[in-house]
Each structure stands twice: as C-alpha cells, then as structure tokens.
Amino acid sequence: MTIRAIEKVSVGQNGLGAFILQCKKMDIHYCDYSGSSRGMNAFIKSQLSNFAKAHPQIEFAVSPRPRKHPVLIGHYINGRTKSICVKNMDSLQVLKKAQLLRDASGEKNKRVNKPVTSISESVRGVWSPYHGNGMVV
Amino acid sequence: MSRSLLRSVLELRTPITRLPPTFLLPVRARALSTTLQQVEPEIPPRGVPAQTTAPPERSSAAASAPTTTSPFPPPPPAPFQAGLSDSVSQLLPLLRAQPGHYVTVHIHGRPYLVTAGDQVRLPFLMSGVNPGDVLRLDRASVLGSRDYTLKGSPWIDGSLFECRAVVLGVESEPLRVKIKTKRRNRRSQRVKSKHRYTILRISELKVMGP
Numbered sequence A: 001m002t003i004r005a006i007e008k009v010s011v012g013q014n015g016l017g018a019f020i021l022q023c024k025k026m027d028i029h030y031c032d033y034s035g036s037s038r039g040m041n042a043f044i045k046s047q048l049s050n051f052a053k054a055h056p057q058i059e060f061a062v063s064p065r066p067r068k069h070p071v072l073i074g075h076y077i078n079g080r081t082k083s084i085c086v087k088n089m090d091s092l093q094v095l096k097k098a099q100l101l102r103d104a105s106g107e108k109n110k111r112v113n114k115p116v117t118s119i120s121e122s123v124r125g126v127w128s129p130y131h132g133n134g135m136v137v
Numbered sequence B: 001m002s003r004s005l006l007r008s009v010l011e012l013r014t015p016i017t018r019l020p021p022t023f024l025l026p027v028r029a030r031a032l033s034t035t036l037q038q039v040e041p042e043i044p045p046r047g048v049p050a051q052t053t054a055p056p057e058r059s060s061a062a063a064s065a066p067t068t069t070s071p072f073p074p075p076p077p078a079p080f081q082a083g084l085s086d087s088v089s090q091l092l093p094l095l096r097a098q099p100g101h102y103v104t105v106h107i108h109g110r111p112y113l114v115t116a117g118d119q120v121r122l123p124f125l126m127s128g129v130n131p132g133d134v135l136r137l138d139r140a141s142v143l144g145s146r147d148y149t150l151k152g153s154p155w156i157d158g159s160l161f162e163c164r165a166v167v168l169g170v171e172s173e174p175l176r177v178k179i180k181t182k183r184r185n186r187r188s189q190r191v192k193s194k195h196r197y198t199i200l201r202i203s204e205l206k207v208m209g210p
Helices: A035-054 A091-103 B002-018 B027-034 B056-062 B064-069 B086-097
Strands: A023-030 A059-064 A071-076 A081-085 B102-107 B110-114 B119-121 B134-137 B140-144 B149-151 B161-172 B176-181 B188-193 B196-207
Touching: A023 A035, A023 A091, A035 A059, A035 A091, A071 A091, A081 A091, A091 B161, B086 B149, B086 B196, B102 B161, B119 B161, B140 B161
Parallel strands: A023 A059
Antiparallel strands: A023 A071, A071 A081, B102 B110, B102 B140, B119 B196, B134 B161, B140 B149, B161 B196, B176 B188
16 A cells, blocks of 8 residues: 555645745845945945835845945745846846845746636536537537 | 045935936926826726725725726616616526636736636736735626626626735746848847736635625
8 A cells, every 4th residue: 555645735825815925035245346336335325224124024135245246136935046136237226126036936937828827626617528418410 | 434435425326316307307208207197098997996006905995986987888886786687686696606706807908717816927017016915806797607607798897796816026038039130131130028027816706795
C-alpha cells in the first residue's frame, strides 16, 4: 500500500479573503561618491521616508555599495528577486522604479492570451451528448 | 563639511528646479497635468466606478452613481422588487439558491466572464489604483448559475448582485521587438514595446435576494 499525502482542502489565492502585498523587502544600494547615484541619494534623503511610511508591510534596507552603480532590489514572497539599476536617474525616476517593484508580483514576465485565469470548476458544467433530451438525426 | 552640505542641497533641488512653475509651462502640458476625467468623455466608466481608489465602504456607496449617469438604458431607480418583471422575481430566488454563480462584467466595454476567486489580467494599465484597492464592478450583462441565466438588455440591474475585485498589482510582458523595414533599403528599424497590465482578483460575487 502506498503512502499518500493528505490532500489540500483549498488553495490559497491572494486577494480572496485577505490581500498580501507580494513585495516583502526592498534593498536600496547607493554610493556616496560617484555621480551616477546622485538621484538615488536625493531619493533616499527626500522621498524614501514617505514611501517607507506608506508601505509598512515592506522592509527597507538601505546600504552603501561604494564604487558601484545604485541598485534597487525587490524580494518577493515567492522567493524571487527583481533588481533594477537606477544609475543616472533623478529622484522622481527612482521613485517610479520603486513603485514598479512594489506593484510587481515577483513572477517572471509572461505573455498571456486569455484575460481570465481560474482554478474553480466551470459553473455550467461540461456538455455531454449522453444527457438531456438528445437530438433526432 | 560645507561642501557636502552644498552638494546635498543641490541634489535635493535638482528634480524640483527641472520643471518651471505651471503657469510658465506650454499650454498643452498644463492641460494634461490638470485634466482629471476628461480624457474620454463619450465613454463612461462602465465596469468600474469613478472612485477606483475607494475602500470598500466608499465604493459600495458610490457604486450606484455610474449606473444612473450613464447614457445606456438606465436600470430602474426604484428598489428592485418593484421594478422587476414577474419571471425575474420568480426565478431569481432559484438562481440565488444554486451553489455556484458566474457573471459577465464589462470593464471599458470588454466582457469578462468571472466567478469568485478568478484572476483577471486587464488589457491595460488602470490609472489611479494601488495594490490592495477594492473595486466594485457593477456593470454586467449576464448573471447565472448552473441552470438559470439572467440576461440584461443590455445591462442587468446593478443592485441585483455585488461583485468586488481586489487590485493585485501590475504585471508586464516580455519586450516585443518589431523589425520594420522598407523595400529596396538596407535600413531596418527595431521598434520596442512593453505593455503593463493591471491584475485583479474577483474577491466576492454575491447575488442579492429580495
């Protein structure tokens, strides 16, 4: 007799019941010296505090990375990371990139043809030729 | 010390000084920056009420507003027990009693057949919403269960059902590269595009009873 795992009763779906933001952590790397992180430094000084205050569910880690371009790295619940190099951007552009990381789900970019994806069973059922009144040929 | 202070002041000032004040901007830029809902005046917000960022309490209060202001045949403003035809008032409790329901909601004129728990990837980037916002979708053409179907002409009454969706976030697609060429010419142009899409989760679908 084979050992079978207990089947799951239900599958968790984000937004059904509770909503959980998928971005859990954001790493912010800057350099004090180089000019490419001038906008990043301005972002950290002026806008980061408001952005972090508006998103208490994200952990923000600011750390220097000398002699390198500034980078934003988002860590997601599904285990993936998404990193964006923000060299030579001004602070508003960096803010837009941070919002992009916040809105992302952490999945890989995919092309999807059908707008609706569902895991629930069809409401109307599947058509069967053996049921119903039948058709006279 | 003073040099670093000066540099930080300059850094803080750069994005602000890049744009002159609004009255110095050209006319088109000023109009764009102040336009609110006048982009498509002939197309009303169909599936989504205008207050898309509203929390559930506010959205449910504002949900009946677009149905009454739309140019489409308006649903009866009275409570729906009075305005419904006999067959609907007879059969709606039967539809409600069946376990599963689906609804065809229309967002910007496009139909999406959804049940509770489905994920919808809208073919556009919805502006003014953040992840976690709840939208009340009140424009639907078909509402049904396994054996019963309520068809609207063209829309069913917004007070007969409650359909809510949670904004999950924004997804993107792989970069599309289209190579454009002209005949008898060696030059070829690579046109790149990368669209962004808003993701919704249908969190609730409820058929209201009399």
